[in-house]
Amino acid sequence: MSQTSAKSRVSLMASCRGALLGVALLSGLINILYLSGSLYMMEVYDRVLPSRSIPTLLGLSAIILALFMFQGLFDMLRGRIFARVGAAVDEDLSQRVFRYQVAAPLRGNAEGDGQQPLRDLDQIRAFLAGGGPSALFDLPWIPLYLFICFAFHPLLGWVTVGGAAVLISFTVITDVLTRKASKAAVQAASQRNGIGEGARRNAEVVHAMGMAGRIGQMWAQANAQYLGHQQQASDVSGGLGAFSKVMRMTLQSGVLGIGAYLVIHGEATGGIMIASSILVSRALAPVELAIANWKGFVAARQGWSRLRSSLEDDGSEMRPLQLPAPKASLSVESAGSGAPKSQRFAVQDVSFELQAGMGLGIIGPSASGKSSLARMLVGVWPAWRGKVRLDGAALDQWLPEELGAHIGYLPQDVELFAGSVAQNIARFHPNPKAEDVVRAAVAADVHEMILRLPQGYETQVGEGGAGLSGGQRQRIGLARALYGNPFLVVLDEPNSNLDNEGEHALTRAIQGVRERGGIAIVIAHRPSALAGVDHILVLDEGTVRKFGLKEEVLSSVLRPVPASNANQVNTAKSA
Structure with missing residues (x-):
């Protein structure tokens, strides 16, 4: 890697470090506030219903409403920070990407879709502004929910751990099965777009010599390859995503059933039964969201890899000493x-x-x-x-x-x-x-x-x-x-x-x-x-x-x- 590229990456990370720390702090507050719904249900079942106290219900409802409002505010702030991080990345790299695109034909790198670097940058910005990064920041908080489930009852904790392990394995399988197809889809799209751009640039020749049909067949073949690879990746990620959703619902209902069993045997209260069901759903939600956004994550990761390899040796930030205007020879x-x-x-x-x-x-x-x-x-x-x-x-x-x-x-x-x-x-x-x-x-x-x-x-x-x-x-x-x-x-x-x-x-x-x-x-x-x-x-x-x-x-x-x-x-x- 060139020294220029390393300095650029350090500068980019330094400019975003404060924002990412703020996102990490907001994610912690959001995940702590996510516990409020479970605690509210537990208090309603274990305190309000037995006592039939309306003032207690009103007081708890007012508190939970305030906590939900803060949770929504923090979630909104986190989304806005991610959108601005994406804009900062775009602002930092867009000029270098454009200069690379202009210089690519002079370096023999003009094959395929000449707009691919800009598409990669757009993909990275779109991923940062979407819900995928939020799921990644929520994943480290899963142990907190598991700890509370264990505190309710060890059986509830172990069932939740098993469900989390299954969903995480789905995430790994999704990555392995979609990586090759996603990469092939990008290459096919680049080839397809290159054919279309070449035909557009040479429209007069294509029309005058009756080449539109043959060029169209070439484009159709490249487009069929692109659609095939994209459909393969979509089928895998969509199938595993649907299965993970069913798995989460099944696990949530299973925990509710186990909670009922524990209530019958006097090992848990009705509030714990309801709260544990909500906690399990919350604990596994980041995994499910990560699987749902995995396609965008893979595309952004591959786009960043291509951009990094393209820009690391461009030398665009080297600034030699400015020389006087030539006037002699x-x-x-x-x-x-x-x-x-x-x-x-x-x-x-x-x-x-x-x-x-x-x-x-x-x-x-x-x-x-x-x-x-x-x-x-x-x-x-x-x-x-x-x-x-x-x-x-x-x-x-x-x-x-x-x-x-x-x-x-x-x-x-x-x-x-x-x-x-x-x-x-x-x-x-x-x-x-x-x-x-x-x-x-x-x-x-x-x-x-x-x-x-x-x-x-x-x-x-x-x-x-x-x-x-x-x-x-x-x-x-x-x-x-x-x-x-x-x-x-x-x-x-x-x-x-x-x-x-x-x-x-x-x-x-x-x-x-x-x-x-x-x-x-x-x-x-x-x-x-x-x-x-x-x-x-x-x-x-x-x-x-x-x-x-x-x-x-x-x-x-x-x-x-x-x-x-x-x-x-x-x-x-x-x-």
Whole structure:
């Protein structure tokens, strides 16, 4: 376990320790007050009825009413404390869980249901706010009821002990029989939700190519597995829960019968007979309640186990020293990286250096590692070997939030978020300056286009930018990459959806980054995207083949066509 995770858990437990101590105290008071009903019945049978004293009955009734009111008040307070403990746990972990979910695809942990960590946290909070924890806090008070039963008569005590042992054995059996099925149900639900989420994300492809029926069959199979495992766990816990309820009722009636037997033989009073029956019911109620809530307890325990294993090594609470903004250089030192959880380098032994004001174009055949290199340069993929440095500081010496302010990144697949155009350009900064948003849009030459939208900068783009065309999404994504004048701007196929006007705007944006002292890196298949750069890097099979000034590299890469071949080409065109 990481030191960060241990400190986080200690902090979480410390913040809840006072509340849990308060719950323990309230549970003690509640369980003591639970005795009042038995004592009231015993006093009524042994004192009020023989004496026929109405004042005594009224006095006892007033006392028991007050005690019941205090019992209800304490029980309400205990429930509210549990609800707030659940909220505190959620507040402490929710941001870390969200950051883990966002980072999971970058670590190769995005299989199945991407929302499972949040579901686990919701399950833990729901369990804490339910009746399960109350039963667990009431279980330690069972010996008190058993002691009083023994004080009434040893036979009553032993019968109660036997019944408690049977119900506790039911609890253990419930845990053993439902553990595997509950775990399998969660895994099946994760697989089912993952299929559904994938189909939703790719709805256009699914619809256009008639894949809905086949994807639906896959979802139905996963859903059938989930329902089967869930039904198995529910049948076991429900059956044992019903049997435990019958067992408790049988035991309560049995104790009443044994009490009557003792009364007949003069070994107990009628009040003891009634009180012992109530005490047995009260003594076994926590066990029955624990069995009834066992499914939620198992789900919460498994959810906590998954969360703990997910968060213990995330390093999200490590806070390195804040570094000054980079402004001089980008250096790549024999660096290599690959896809998360992959055993193969997508790029390796990459070395080059750029100074402020330079522009680099990265070219190469398909699957040569260009996009992989872009991901490594911006820190999306950590360098497995070597280093990527800004002003001499490796990228892993920055917090992602701080590093992100100095980096502009436009991936191949531009993803916008549900919100306004201005929010997307400003990277959802809570209080962006209007002039900074407009400056980024002007730098990307998209200001006029945005003004022609229905609500201008306040136009809602929809989830994934569904309300915009591909070219509009790409140009707004470029404005987002330029927001805040980042030092390093990496653009991956930035002209794939652009027309001639958009390509000219892209060239001006790249030149603008260089003129203000930044570094611009462009990955392109089309030569028009390289107009604004002064250096070229040729990548092939994940390794650097050439690096240097644009004219020198292009002259060696783009060989001139022989005259005879050129004449043949012209003849073919004329034909």
